[in-house]
Amino acid sequence: MKVEQISIFLENKPGALESVMRLLKDADINIRSLSLADTSDFGILRLIVNDANRALKVLNENGLRVSRTSVVAVEVPDRPGGLHSILATLAQHGINVEYLYAFIEKSGENAVIIFRFDAPDAAVEVLSKNGFTVLPGERLYSF
Amino acid sequence: MIYNEDFETLPREVLETLQLKRLQQVAQRVYHTVGFYKKAFDKAGVQPDDIKTLPDIKRLPFTTKQDLRDNYPFGLFAAPMSSVVRLHASSGTTGRAIVVGYTKRDVDTWSELMARCFVAAGLTKNDIIHNAYGYGLFTGGLGAHYGAEKLGASVIPMSGGNTKRQIMILQDFGPTAICCTPSYALNLAERGSAMGVDMRSLKLRVGIFGAEPWSEKMRDEIENKLNLSALDIYGLSEVMGPGVSMECMEGRSGMHVFEDHFIVEVINPETGEALPYGEEGELVFTTITKEAFPLIRYRTRDISRLIAEPCRCGRSHIRMDRVTGRSDDMLIIRGVNVFPSQIEAVLIGITGLEPHYQLIVDRVGAMDTLEVQVEVSEKAFANADEVRYLQNLEKGLAKDLKDYVGVTAKIKLVEPKSLQRSEGKASRIIDKRKM
Numbered sequence: 001m002k003v004e005q006i007s008i009f010l011e012n013k014p015g016a017l018e019s020v021m022r023l024l025k026d027a028d029i030n031i032r033s034l035s036l037a038d039t040s041d042f043g044i045l046r047l048i049v050n051d052a053n054r055a056l057k058v059l060n061e062n063g064l065r066v067s068r069t070s071v072v073a074v075e076v077p078d079r080p081g082g083l084h085s086i087l088a089t090l091a092q093h094g095i096n097v098e099y100l101y102a103f104i105e106k107s108g109e110n111a112v113i114i115f116r117f118d119a120p121d122a123a124v125e126v127l128s129k130n131g132f133t134v135l136p137g138e139r140l141y142s143f
Numbered sequence: 144m145i146y147n148e149d150f151e152t153l154p155r156e157v158l159e160t161l162q163l164k165r166l167q168q169v170a171q172r173v174y175h176t177v178g179f180y181k182k183a184f185d186k187a188g189v190q191p192d193d194i195k196t197l198p199d200i201k202r203l204p205f206t207t208k209q210d211l212r213d214n215y216p217f218g219l220f221a222a223p224m225s226s227v228v229r230l231h232a233s234s235g236t237t238g239r240a241i242v243v244g245y246t247k248r249d250v251d252t253w254s255e256l257m258a259r260c261f262v263a264a265g266l267t268k269n270d271i272i273h274n275a276y277g278y279g280l281f282t283g284g285l286g287a288h289y290g291a292e293k294l295g296a297s298v299i300p301m302s303g304g305n306t307k308r309q310i311m312i313l314q315d316f317g318p319t320a321i322c323c324t325p326s327y328a329l330n331l332a333e334r335g336s337a338m339g340v341d342m343r344s345l346k347l348r349v350g351i352f353g354a355e356p357w358s359e360k361m362r363d364e365i366e367n368k369l370n371l372s373a374l375d376i377y378g379l380s381e382v383m384g385p386g387v388s389m390e391c392m393e394g395r396s397g398m399h400v401f402e403d404h405f406i407v408e409v410i411n412p413e414t415g416e417a418l419p420y421g422e423e424g425e426l427v428f429t430t431i432t433k434e435a436f437p438l439i440r441y442r443t444r445d446i447s448r449l450i451a452e453p454c455r456c457g458r459s460h461i462r463m464d465r466v467t468g469r470s471d472d473m474l475i476i477r478g479v480n481v482f483p484s485q486i487e488a489v490l491i492g493i494t495g496l497e498p499h500y501q502l503i504v505d506r507v508g509a510m511d512t513l514e515v516q517v518e519v520s521e522k523a524f525a526n527a528d529e530v531r532y533l534q535n536l537e538k539g540l541a542k543d544l545k546d547y548v549g550v551t552a553k554i555k556l557v558e559p560k561s562l563q564r565s566e567g568k569a570s571r572i573i574d575k576r577k578m
Binding site: 007009010016037039041042044063064065066067068098099116 | 519521524525529530533534555556557558559560561
């Protein structure tokens, strides 16, 4: 029940992000969701794409520092308190969130929150038991 | 003013006779007490008895920084530890650092030479000396301190850093002289002004600045901003520490080498050939009175020239010009000597970073800055995609550089293969400073 995420190390300079996007465009890879973590001099671009293996291959071949990480995607109704309900459950069970980002499904009814946990397996178990919809990777890649 | 008129004004021929006698003694001593020198002399086909005249010094082999490293820590000591009373060391990891030792008499000699420097700067026992050279393993702080006490002046053992406090003490204690690096003097001037202190109305009369290269332009700037006379001092730990040579107030043009304790030569750094007075080349020193750590023809890698013309101050000792550069890739950053190889050695010890790096040296205001750009390794990034992990890598490297090399650096992680793969050493360093 985990989702493959690609992380790319980027220097903080003009054109860094553009060159990654050009590689993905040329390889016909579509981005489902993304987030960019930045510090004063470098950033980490995190992507969920329709074909993680091919994206990794292309980026690697072009000399980028790329890594593969497992994240957890949770679906919640797109209304006030949606994210809070997940976090309340996680807090109760003492599960720490490293980072998260989110997007809204095309239907517009639900939002998908992408979580990075220290212990993803335990997190998936807790969320499933408490009635949350944890999305399998395939669902996400093919949205 | 002259501290030791007898020795500092010796007629040249008497001085040279004294130098020869002392050179012969030190050659005998190192040959018979230090294995390294016996081997080096034998290899060069020279025996201590071959030194019959002063120019015979050219027959002796050079000693290099690498020789000092190879004999880390105490391999070149010529006195037993029981008579060594002090140790100083350069920064660096094991195998990169240099350790020097002093007997009681060496410390006395050093104190006298520093006292000579202060007197050459016009100071007396009535002066208060603000000593902002770093105290510790670095020779600057304690070297100047002992000299000031020897003279009988009042010394403020300020050490480096803590700039606000330094400015407070400069106002409250009213020192009449200051010792520090020239760039730190400018930094004090700028920070003081920013704090609203009139840095020109302090009681400072003289500044004794060294441990890094500077220029006449910087001298004008410091004199103007701090309203004092700025003088140049030279020294290096290997040879003794600060006080190997000093500019006099009367001449203000070149530093007198205390030739009753050191023999100075200038050589062509490529060929090793000795150059005549006046020609620019690498400074080479032989210590002729040191007991614990004598050095034979030590190649400093500092570029300068010797001035043989007599000085108006009356000293007979030869002068050396400002050091204008290096014949190796050593950088001097805020008075700290840094070799790119030392930085490389630290990088290799850190998992997660590639030993591909570039050093960007600049001067912001009066302060040198060092940025180390280093490539993130594949492995490091594969293991974690977290900002915190990469920031910890940066912090860890900065701390190791501070601990082992003694330099504060800003670390910048860069993309793999984004740094030029260097052919020579030079391309690893971008020095944007203008002296």
